[in-house]
Amino acid sequence: MPELDFRAPRLFIDAPLVTGQTIPLERNQSNYLGNVLRLAAGDTILVFNGRDGEWQAAIAGRKRPDSLEIIDQTRPQDRLPNLAFVFAPLKHARLDYMVQKAVEMGASSLQPVLTRFTQVSRVNSERMRANVIEAAEQCGILSIADVAEPVPLDRYVSQREATRLLVFCDEAADVINPLQALQAGRSATHGIDVLIGPEGGFAEEERAILLRQPQTLRLSLGPRILRADTAGVAALALIQAALGDWTDGG
Numbered sequence: 227m228p229e230l231d232f233r234a235p236r237l238f239i240d241a242p243l244v245t246g247q248t249i250p251l252e253r254n255q256s257n258y259l260g261n262v263l264r265l266a267a268g269d270t271i272l273v274f275n276g277r278d279g280e281w282q283a284a285i286a287g288r289k290r291p292d293s294l295e296i297i298d299q300t301r302p303q304d305r306l307p308n309l310a311f312v313f314a315p316l317k318h319a320r321l322d323y324m325v326q327k328a329v330e331m332g333a334s335s336l337q338p339v340l341t342r343f344t345q346v347s348r349v350n351s352e353r354m355r356a357n358v359i360e361a362a363e364q365c366g367i368l369s370i371a372d373v374a375e376p377v378p379l380d381r382y383v384s385q386r387e388a389t390r391l392l393v394f395c396d397e398a399a400d401v402i403n404p405l406q407a408l409q410a411g412r413s414a415t416h417g418i419d420v421l422i423g424p425e426g427g428f429a430e431e432e433r434a435i436l437l438r439q440p441q442t443l444r445l446s447l448g449p450r451i452l453r454a455d456t457a458g459v460a461a462l463a464l465i466q467a468a469l470g471d472w473t474d475g476g
Contacts, residue, residue, distance in 0.1 A: 230366045231300070235263055235271045236280075238359045238370070239294070243278040247296045248286070259291040266291070272300060274362075276370035279303040306334035306369045307471050308417035310390075311462065314339060314424035315346045315376065316454055322357050324455045329361035329371050331462035332471060337419075338376040343426030349376045379432055383439060389416040391469075392442045395461045397427055399446040408468035411443050420465055422458045 237259070241249050251259070259265045267287050273294060274280045280301040283294040311333040315321055328336060336358070338349050355373045362370055377385075386392070391414035411418070421436070428436070436442060447460050466472040 231272065232366070235259070235265070236363045236366070237271055237273050238363055239273045239275050239283075241275060243273065243275055243281045243296055243299075245296055245298055249273075249283075249294045249296065251287075251292055251294060256287075256291045259285060270297070274368050276362075276368070277303060280368055301368065304368050306371065307332050307466075309333050309462075309465070309470060310335045310337055310417065310419045311422075311458065312337045312339055312382065312419050313422040313458060314341050314344045314454065315349045316425070317346055320453075320455045321346070321349075322353070324458050325354050325357040326361040327455070327459045328462060329358050329367065330365050331459065332466060333371055333462065334369070335372040335374065337374045337382065339379045339382045339421075340376055341379045341424050341432055342429040344424045345426070351375060380435065383435055386419060387416065388440045390414070390441060391416075391418045392436070392439055393418060393420045393461065393465060394436050394442055394444050395420065395422050395447055395457060396433065396436075396444050397423075397446075397451060398433065399444045401446045401449050404445055404447065404464050405468050407445055408443065408464060411469055414441070414469065418465060418469060420461050422454055422461060425454050 237255060239249055265285055267285055269285050270282055272280055273283045279299050281299050282297045284297060285291045286293045286295055309332060311328040313324065315338045316324060325336060336354065351373055358371050358373060391411045437444065447457055452460060
């Protein structure tokens with residue numbers, strides 16, 4: 227892993243990044259740099275856009291920060307693991323937490339699915355994307371995970387690529403060593419989808435549909451019942467440790 231500068235503030239900028247370019251700041255970005263971080267003209271920060279790597283930039287502006295002058299690149303662009311986090315959405319702060327942790331764990335896309343026992347009928351996709359960006363800014367992540375609109379579980383199943391491994395986290399599965407169970411997915415070369423159900427679990431008809439899918443690995447997360455947001459973190463940690471970029475070959 228390249229050495230990261232954890233002391234320098236990082237800011238997501240939705241604009242091309244090249245040496246010598248001047249980029250105007252949005253009002254909320256100016257407020258964050260000037261009033262929250264107490265930075266002024268001449269101070270430097272790190273910026274990224276999810277496409278062009280990470281760059282050092284100097285703040286410009288007389289009374290308050292109003293633009294950035296791009297200096298040079300500090301890190302080249304990387305790629306996230308081909309790992310989709312598929313989940314039944316939760317309410318408010320717990321959904322924020324789940325999204326942030328999925329990004330920290332390396333998910334490249336976030337797909338909310340609506341199940342029979344899902345307690346949330348509407349999802350604020352803009353808020354999800356804001357949480358994705360915030361997590362990337364704080365954790366030195368260069369790529370921005372895609373945020374998809376919610377779809378019913380049956381539609382997601384019918385539309386997903388059959389060559390991808392589906393890790394179906396099921397509280398009703400037999401409790402066995404999850405790292406050993408995931409070894410069956412070592413041949414997954416077309417990407418991994420990890421599915422976390424709602425707080426009420428999956429309905430029997432949903433479980434039956436999922437178990438009929440090709441390339442499906444049914445996974446227990448241990449002998450205790452986990453909250454959905456905890457289950458998401460646990461599942462992603464297991465998958466990264468067994469199949470992902472926590473391994474020597476990941």
